[in-house]
Amino acid sequence: GENVEQHPSTLSVQEGDSAVIKCTYSDSASNYFPWYKQELGKGPQLIIDIRSNVGEKKDQRIAVTLNKTAKHFSLHITETQPEDSAVYFCAAEDFGNEKLTFGTGTRLTIIP
């Protein structure tokens, strides 16, 4: 089955700087890659996603890149703000399986 690895597990960034979180996946059939933000005591909130026919997608300060050959994808947050502090999870889905396999999460702390 699919295996998703996520790095780093913790990340501290000065407010205003950029943050990058990386994930690799094992199943070349995976074709959908969402990123979720989870705040303490809450459910995961979708922040951006990318499909295998696209190499990059951007939404304001958030961008995701996908390298299908290398089987890795990354989340980029620019101009970080204190409210970006949370745990971020990457995930991968093989449409045939229709279930998400999650990474182990990155705890992002924005230092004011």
Place this chain on the structure above:
Amino acid sequence: NAGVMQNPRHLVRRRGQEARLRCSPMKGHSHVYWYRQLPEEGLKFMVYLQKENIIDESGMPKERFSAEFPKEGPSILRIQQVVRGDSAAYFCASSPREREPLADTQYFGPGTRLTVL
């Protein structure tokens, strides 16, 4: 449009009791997924259901756990004879799963935090 709703938000059970977790998907969504999250870990898939059908239960423990999504009403995740190892946050997600660009997107509820004493 209300999001995915789960109740209760917190549930305390003693060992050997039953736990029932409920999930109402977003309006118009007919596909429900259950995930479990242990402290400081990622989410693990348990089961995928459509109305009246279990599609994939490959992540569900073989004993004590069951799930249903009846024609009317919420999806139910049922844990019989709970043990301390069942303590976790249980999240439900829903998706429309129709032939639309966003069909794969899963939207999560706030979760039920189960504590087994």
